[in-house]
Amino acid sequence: MTLTELRYLVNLDKERHFGRAAERSFVSQPTLSVALKKLEDELGVILFERNRGEARPTPVGERIIEQARRVLSEARLIEDLARDGRDEIAGPLRLGAIYTVGPYLLPSLVPLLRTRAPQMPLMIEENFTAKLLEQLRDNELDVILVALPVDLNGLQAWPVYDEDFVVVMPPDHRWADTQNIPAKQLAGEKLLLLGPGHCFREQVIEACPKCVDADADGPKPQTGSSLETIRHMVVSGLGITVLPRSSVDNRPEDSLLLARPFVPPAPTRRIALVWRKTFPRRKAIAMLRETILASGIKGVTMLPDADAPGD
Numbered sequence: 001m002t003l004t005e006l007r008y009l010v011n012l013d014k015e016r017h018f019g020r021a022a023e024r025s026f027v028s029q030p031t032l033s034v035a036l037k038k039l040e041d042e043l044g045v046i047l048f049e050r051n052r053g054e055a056r057p058t059p060v061g062e063r064i065i066e067q068a069r070r071v072l073s074e075a076r077l078i079e080d081l082a083r084d085g086r087d088e089i090a091g092p093l094r095l096g097a098i099y100t101v102g103p104y105l106l107p108s109l110v111p112l113l114r115t116r117a118p119q120m121p122l123m124i125e126e127n128f129t130a131k132l133l134e135q136l137r138d139n140e141l142d143v144i145l146v147a148l149p150v151d152l153n154g155l156q157a158w159p160v161y162d163e164d165f166v167v168v169m170p171p172d173h174r175w176a177d178t179q180n181i182p183a184k185q186l187a188g189e190k191l192l193l194l195g196p197g198h199c200f201r202e203q204v205i206e207a208c209p210k211c212v213d214a215d216a217d218g219p220k221p222q223t224g225s226s227l228e229t230i231r232h233m234v235v236s237g238l239g240i241t242v243l244p245r246s247s248v249d250n251r252p253e254d255s256l257l258l259a260r261p262f263v264p265p266a267p268t269r270r271i272a273l274v275w276r277k278t279f280p281r282r283k284a285i286a287m288l289r290e291t292i293l294a295s296g297i298k299g300v301t302m303l304p305d306a307d308a309p310g311d
Contacts, residue, residue: 003075005039006068008032010138012048013065016055069138076139077278088283090119095288096132096144097124100200100227101271104250105145108295117287129199136276143275143285147199150274156309157272158285160292161300165207165267166248166259168231169240173258180263183207190239192230195223200269204242207267231257244269249299271300 047061187210224230
């Protein structure tokens, strides 16, 4: 068996479809199918049940796939260790970021990092927190930017900045002249939230649990697919929303929207870099963090004195 065959195996488990697994592996579907059939013949077991293009691992297949993930992770570590012996700031860095961070940080981060570390281009993936953690643990990403807390089993986190949440509304809303908004008052408003899967949605609900209480009086929240979509929905008059301050302060001034802070203490989140404990390019992580601190992103409180985690 080869590492390539093991990658096909893991990709098919992720996609559960031969066509999509082939696309993920950058090969044709026949190439992937033949390689996996060869692997099954070599091992003498059926790894996947096939049914009209759908593929589901057999019980023995699940155990072999789990071991394949470990083998691929160790193989990638060999490459990382070899790079560590050269220059940690040389070579691409695979960065993941949650959807509510990337659009507001990356425009200032990427050009500055290009200047500071021209030999370390970023390969960027935006996704949900759960998916980014999965990709990080599967060695598909090197480091991710997510909101704490997350499960740090086998991982390390280095906080980068804090940011408050703000209430965003049309200029003619009855709260337009209010300086600070009590979080509990959101429950009586037409509130627009991100859909399930977004950690920011859960953080807003934590600040105002009654907003999604099925037994509570008042309108029920509506959902949007992204912060920018929700912003347009607010402009159109569908309701109000809660946004991280960076998503407001790092855009051109918008006369169609008003942002108001919460009554202290405001709901807040902490954004951190998270990576595998085995990842050897610590200087690359430090360079990335230093560049974020120097990027000039607005609306956040940088944490320059946050201690780097030990080994």
